[in-house]
Amino acid sequence: HGDVLDNFFKNFFRQCKEPSRFGFYRVAADQADKLLEVIKEFLKDPDTNKELLAPHKVDTSGYEKKVQEEQAAQTADQEQKPEEQPEQKQDDEPKKQEEMEQKNEQNQESPQQAQSNRGYQPIDESKINWQELEEKWGVKRDDLEKSGDLDRMLNYGKSDLVRVSPNFGGEAFELDARLSFKKDG
Incomplete structure (x- = not known):
């Protein structure tokens, strides 16, 4: 259902x-x-x-047998004596280091992930072209700020319904829309 x-x-x-x-x-x-x-x-x-x-x-x-063997091996590893577990942790350290290196390589390839490692960063308001936004879409900064939508939008959220008037081919149309900001490449 x-x-x-x-x-x-x-x-x-x-x-x-x-x-x-x-x-x-x-x-x-x-x-x-x-x-x-x-x-x-x-x-x-x-x-x-x-x-x-x-x-x-x-x-x-064949696949089912392989899964059963892996599950049996996992349960056997969990049932090991406490003295054997530190040895296993030493064996896992090189694997963990390799995984960390792979993650670092992935972070270097993806700028968005690298940005998330530096902490949360809201959209920089100074990079927004307010004049172009008002001319093309009829959206004013003061209106967004008064309604509280500007804070949400700068923090990657969406606004409530906002009256916009886009210009297409020299004609203006009025309609309601929810707006959000995204960083451009």
């Missing part, structure tokens, strides 16, 4: 947790449109049509 996306992700997550409850079938891409309806009919009664579906079924048993 939820929305479409919510239901999709809940079902997807549930099926990922229990992959043995469903199966995967493959067909050639050039024959997919012809075989899709036939496979759907066969899947309505999979036990009866097991022999016909067998060549198309994807065997996931």
